[in-house]
Amino acid sequence: MSVTLHIESTDHEGQGIARNDGKTVFVEGGLTGETVVARIMRSKPNYDKATVEQVLRPSPFRVAPDCPHFGVCGGCSMQHLDARAQVAAKQRVLEDNFKHIGNVQAEQMLPPIEGPHWGYRHRARLSVRHVVKKGGVLVGFHEKRSSYVADMRECRVLPPAVSDLLVPLRALIASLAIRDRAPQIEYAQGDGLPMLVLRHLEPVGDADLALLRAFAAEHQVQWYLQPKGPETAHPLPGEAHTLGYVLTEFGLRYRFQPTEFTQVNPHINAMLVRRAMRLLELRPDDRVGDLFCGLGNFTLPIAQRAAFTYGIEGSAPLIARARENAAGNGLADRVDFAVANLFEIAEDWFDTLPQLNKLLIDPPRDGALAVVKALPPAASGRLERLVYVSCSPSTLARDAAILIHEKGYRLAGAGVANMFPHTAHVESIALFVP
Structure with missing residues (x-):
């Protein structure tokens, strides 16, 4: 109808x-x-x-969508809206969530953080399907509201050199003996060659390894193989690769594995770190906690400026990587790390930590409910500033309600970061003060 x-x-x-x-x-x-x-x-x-x-x-x-696959591919849903208007819409989503979920309002809306609208994705998980009815192998994102793989020949949000690999990758996978047992290619980009991680459900034979090596040489990429979970990813036999990214403004380089979490958009990440440092107003005598610290993305810039920094993360391998990155940047003596499940902590948990006067929280989509419930009230004077980086406006609004209505903090400022242009994803950053 x-x-x-x-x-x-x-x-x-x-x-x-x-x-x-x-x-x-x-x-x-x-x-x-x-x-x-x-x-x-x-x-x-x-x-x-x-x-x-x-x-x-x-x-x-x-506006007219740039991508010829718009409307079929489920990767981007907002290409028909002017890029600047997309950012304004995301700001409204954040404000609406504060109002309707948290019953809170920011004292100041911070200027949005924006960067390139195309070619920004330095991470992607591409599905692979051998579909006889469509003439062979498909490599790309899923179709909208479907488990089918979109018939993609380019992707405008990937860097052009990676977008250009979609068709050659189809031919490569079709030539492999395991083409029906290779459901995914994960792409990760650092400051070197693009890294491609082939998920395979059967061992990769010598003939297939030779084809992967030839593809890597021709297209200037590097291959990892992933037989099971993300922790099993490894380079091709006899090879070793170093993957890293740089925060130029801070003079920091981070090493990471292609299956370890890093931000999809390096341009926005650099600006988000800069914004977080400014909001924290760091002093040489500060003692700062970085919760959900991952491999140290925010931790290391904080450690450059504070007397003591304490990073906490639920993943032991990521904490090991964070320690490695701290040492590699000469900051090992200025930061300490701990492994803890921040979704399951007691309400007196904060009292068990080293003395801290400022916090940065960067949780996944589930938010930081247990953490905010465990924080001391604003009236205690123990926390001077709390910066909350969020990838879900609804859980940020929920947690803000606790910080404001139960703990007595003020929402001094909040704004969006356009981490995923042309999608409805809303990344944001908020500042809470006593």
Whole structure:
């Protein structure tokens, strides 16, 4: 069924929101202010799902998507919205989450952190499928709302040199004896050659190894093999590779394995670290905790400026990498690390830590609920500043509610970082003070 709708707003997934006979309709492809003809694709008791068939009155911010696979590939959903308007929409999502989930409001909205809109992805997980009906092997992201692999021949959010590998990779996988047992290629980029990690469910024979080596030489990439979990990833036999990235402003270089977590967008990461350092207002006598510290992305810049830095992370291999990075940058005597499950801590946990007067928290999407519940109240005067880096505005808003309404802190400032242009993903940073 097709209906004419006026798009009143957009939701956190970038869908238009309209009403049809009093019922909420989420409209894929609709932008705020537009009048569209939409087809109802799914009907639920409380809402409908629809997709735009025709735009009758377009938004002034509607643009033609750059990618020929837009609408089929599920990797990007907002290419039809002007890039600057995407950032404004993400800022509204953050503010709406603060209001409706946390019942809080930032005293100041910080300027958004922006960088390149294309070619920004230095990490990607590409699915691989041998599909006889489509003529061979497909390599790419999944189709929208589907487990099928999109028939992709380029990807504009990948660096051009990596995007250009999609078609050659299809031919390579098709030539392998294990082509039906290689479900994934993970890509990671540092300051050297692109790294490709081949997930394989059967041993890779000598003939296939020779094909991988030839591909690497021709296309200037490096291969890792991953027979089981991420911790099993290793270079091709007889090879050794060093993967790293640099925070130029701080003179720091980080080593990492291709399956270890690093930020997808190095341009935004560098600016996010700079913003975090400014918000922390570090002094030489500060004692700073970095929670969910990973391999030390924020920890090491803090350690350059503070008297003592304490990094905590739930992954023992990442803590080992963080220690290695601290030593490699001459900071081993200025920082200490510990392994702890920060999702399962007691409410008196903070009292067991070394004395700290400032915190940086950078949790995954689940947020830091147990951590904020364990923090001392603002009135204690023990914490001067808390910087919270978030990849989920809803869990940030939930945790902000506890910090403000239960612990007595103020939300002094918050803003977005456009880590994933052309997607609905919202990265943000917030400052809490007593």
